Amino acid sequence: MKRGLSRSVTLIAAGLAAVGLSVPASADATKVSSSLDVAVNDVKDAAATVHEVTDYWTPERMRAAVPMDSLVAVSAAEAGGTAVAEAESLADVASGVERMVPGVSPQAFPTSGEPWSGGGEVADTAGRVFFTFNGNPASCSGNAVTSDNRSVVITAGHCVKYQGSWHTDWIFVPGYDNGQAPHGEWVARQTLTTPQWEQSEDMNYDIGAAVVEPLGGAYLTDVVGAQGIAFNQQRDQDMYAFGYPAAAPYDGSTLIHCSGSTFTDFLLTDDHAMSCDMTGGSSGGPWFLNFDESTGTGVQASVNSFGYTFLPGYMFGPYFGSDAEALYDAAAAA
DSSP: OEEOOBOOOOOOSTTBOOOOBSSOOOGGGEEEETTTTEEEEEOTTHHHHHHHHHHHOOHHHHHHOEESBSTTEEOTTTTTTHHHHHOSSHHHHHHHHHHHSTTOOGGGSSEEEEEOOOOSTHHHHEEEEEEEETBEEEEEEEEEBOOTTSOEEEEOGGGTEETTEEOEEEEEEETOBTTBOTTOOEEEEEEEEOHHHHHHOOGGGOOEEEEEOOBTTBOHHHHHOBBEEEOSOOSSOOEEEEEOOOSTTOOSSSOEEEEEOEEEOOSSOOOEEEEOOOOTTOTTOEEEEEEETTTTEEEEEEEOOBEETTSTTEEEEOOOOHHHHHHHHHHHHO
């Protein structure tokens, strides 16, 4: 299923960096919707704290924010040795990748992590996500999508909740540019994730969303535009991925992109996979089908999620199926 464009406008495991923000939301702030099967965090007193949150996120603090993850990498040992049993060497893993994508080697992919210079709508709809986790400033990426409430940002599940705590001081900065917020700082009034991520941090469902407050009387997608979003799409298509990696060799100041053929993870998840060198901080950035470089528009069908430490140069993103659709529907109806 595809939702139309509106122009009005890394397995989570020990690979996550230990960074943090202010006091986590209490457990009773979480509820699971029985009708839509979505975990929802109602940010309390959001209207009263919008200015406090935006005042907290100074350009200096945004520049200093630590990537939430270092590509959310997981080693074979951390995953219980499953991958090692299936692939006795890195050469075996590389051979498996080439079998999944016949005739294509990593060097043949069009783009594996270059600054986006094409402009277009993605330069406005994609942005950095900032929040606090365990008391320290942290960052991910996100993207504005079409919705009836004109206020939905799609990101990764670990970019809204991790290790039992919802992140606080959560803002979205579309079109982020080296500490500057050209389209403003949009404060979340509600964050959401899939029940599978909420309950067990299942990497196949590492998907999150935020509903942001209006800014100056305007709604998010009326200001920056919105990308389409799609669910239950055919696998193994060409895709584009975007994000704001902030771990070396990147510094989080610039929108980066990857593009090329995708395949389905044959090791530990059912996620999409793509040759991509983006690092920590890019998590939550959008993956697009049918992306048009001339207009910077596409249909979002995944997010940057994780990478394997034993398979560098590849990014993985969850498949947007019915659970992702339920998450989106709940956010769009908020």
